[in-house]
Amino acid sequence: SQKIEQNSEALNIQEGKTATLTCNYTNYSPAYLQWYRQDPGRGPVFLLLIRENEKEKRKERLKVTFDTTLKQSLFHITASQPADSATYLCALDMRTGNTGKLIFGQGTTLQVKP
């Protein structure tokens, strides 16, 4: 079965630095890979989607890469701010039709210190 792994240890960085979060998966590559942000006690919020034929995607201070050879996605937040502190979830989009399953990783908690 498809497995997805994110670093379970919290990532602590200093404000202004670039945070890099890793998402690794096994078996076959998904059509899409998504990243979500989740704050404590709240539902996740969609951030970015990257397709298997895209190497990199950017949105403001966020950048996602997708390497199907390494079976890995990296999520970068540049010029990080304390407000970026949250848990970030990676999700593999395994759909074959219009809708279907997302397989979520357990998330990595980011703490940005002022």
Added chain:
Amino acid sequence: DGGITQSPKYLFRKEGQNVTLSCEQNLNHDAMYWYRQDPGQGLRLIYYSQIVNDFQKGDIAEGYSVSREKKESFPLTVTSAQKNPTAFYLCATELYNEQFFGPGTRLTVL
């Protein structure tokens, strides 16, 4: 305001009782999902529905039931057959591959 509402925010249940979690949306999205989240774990899919009067089991459907009689509503019933129901339950809709989540319901079995 467009969005997804889940109620109640906190729910306490005695063992052996069934309980229904509400999920309502006014986004006019066809697809709706129920997930369960346990501490330190990713979201796990319970049920999903692509259209009214149709739904499919997810990875952990045992002990749960759903209905989809209206586009706006996708209630989840946690039955007494669910052995470990204490968790954070999230409802979501979907449009163009992006999922929109509600605020969640935290269910605790006493």
